[in-house]
Amino acid sequence: MLDPVLLASPLPPGIAGNPHVVNFPGFPGGISGTDLVKTLRRQAKAAGAEIIEADASCVDLASRPFRIVYGDEDEELLAHTLIIASGRGARSMKVPFAVVDADGNVVPQREGLLHRKRRPVMPLAQHTDTAVDKSVVVVGGGDTAVTMALHLAKVAKAVRVVVRGSESKATINKLAEVSKTPNISVMFETQLESATVVPCDAVYLCLGSAPHTDMFDSALLQKDPEGYIVL
Numbered sequence: 275m276l277d278p279v280l281l282a283s284p285l286p287p288g289i290a291g292n293p294h295v296v297n298f299p300g301f302p303g304g305i306s307g308t309d310l311v312k313t314l315r316r317q318a319k320a321a322g323a324e325i326i327e328a329d330a331s332c333v334d335l336a337s338r339p340f341r342i343v344y345g346d347e348d349e350e351l352l353a354h355t356l357i358i359a360s361g362r363g364a365r366s367m368k369v370p371f372a373v374v375d376a377d378g379n380v381v382p383q384r385e386g387l388l389h390r391k392r393r394p395v396m397p398l399a400q401h402t403d404t405a406v407d408k409s410v411v412v413v414g415g416g417d418t419a420v421t422m423a424l425h426l427a428k429v430a431k432a433v434r435v436v437v438r439g440s441e442s443k444a445t446i447n448k449l450a451e452v453s454k455t456p457n458i459s460v461m462f463e464t465q466l467e468s469a470t471v472v473p474c475d476a477v478y479l480c481l482g483s484a485p486h487t488d489m490f491d492s493a494l495l496q497k498d499p500e501g502y503i504v505l
Contacts, residue, residue, distance in 0.1 A: 279351060280318055281344055284327040286311060287361060288483070326351075330360070335494045358490075358503065362483035405430040405476060412436070413466065414480035420444040420452060422480050427455050434474070435460045 289295060292307035301310070315325060328345035339352040405426045412423045415437035427433045435442075435452075440463050442449060452458050485501045496504040 276322070278321075278323040279353070280323050280325045281330055281342065281351070282315075282325055282327055283329050288363070330489045333489050333491075335491070360486040360489075362485050364481070364483060407431050408475035409473070410434070411474045411477045412480055413477060414482065415439060415442045415444070416480070416482055417444045417448060418482065419480035420448040422478055423458055424448070424451055424455065426478070427458050431457065433458045436464050436466060437462050438465060439463065 286308070289307040290311050294304050295301070295307050295310055296304040298305065298310060305313075319325060326344070328349075330342050330344045331348070332343040333356070334341040334343075335356075339354050340356050342351040342353060342356070343349070344351065406429045408430055409432040410426055410430050412419050412426065412433060412435045414422075414435070419435060419437075420442065423433050423435045435458065437460060442460070442462075444452075452460065485503070487495075487497060487501045487503055490497070490503070498504055
């Protein structure tokens with residue numbers, strides 16, 4: 275008889291911050307990320323799974339049963355079968371540049387899309403409080419950055435998207451929306467370094483994601499240079 279246990283982070287997954295998920299099977303009209311997470315959890319419990327809200331800190335795959343250490347108290351689980359679905363989180367980065375407003379005051383980078391391995395998910399609506407009628411900068415070249423820019427453009431006076439490379443990696447549809455939004459401008463091939471001064475009222479870091487695989491020993495589970503598990 276199966277005795278499934280779901281070890282789930284106490285912080286909501288990234289999809290919870292999406293106001294409208296349209297590509298998940300079973301919801302032809304779309305569903306909010308928060309409601310989707312709640313629905314999936316209810317279904318898991320109905321199927322007999324026990325849900326423990328804690329992060330795994332170490333997974334020992336050297337022998338069976340596998341040993342999973344989790345939580346602040348370093349509690350342990352033993353499992354004969356382990357399904358890895360640890361997901362991804364905001365990419366870590368030490369901010370190397372200063373952002374100043376028109377008066378020369380340093381602007382703090384906006385929390386919520388910053389450099390934390392396990393950060394609380396903030397719905398997009400909560401990011402607009404510092405952007406109303408302001409000039410803001412979004413750093414990043416992918417879908418997350420472009421989505422943030424489009425959202426901020428609804429209330430901000432001006433939005434500048436700073437892209438390190440020569441092109442954006444966002445989807446064609448997103449880029450088409452940007453081209454039709456008059457208060458969004460894009461700066462390509464722009465490196466923000468220690469001497470860079472960016473005049474704006476707020477900055478949003480959207481630097482992509484990194485896998486949550488630190489708890490696995492690379493000697494026992496092969497990972498690529500970015501930390502993704504190699505199958």
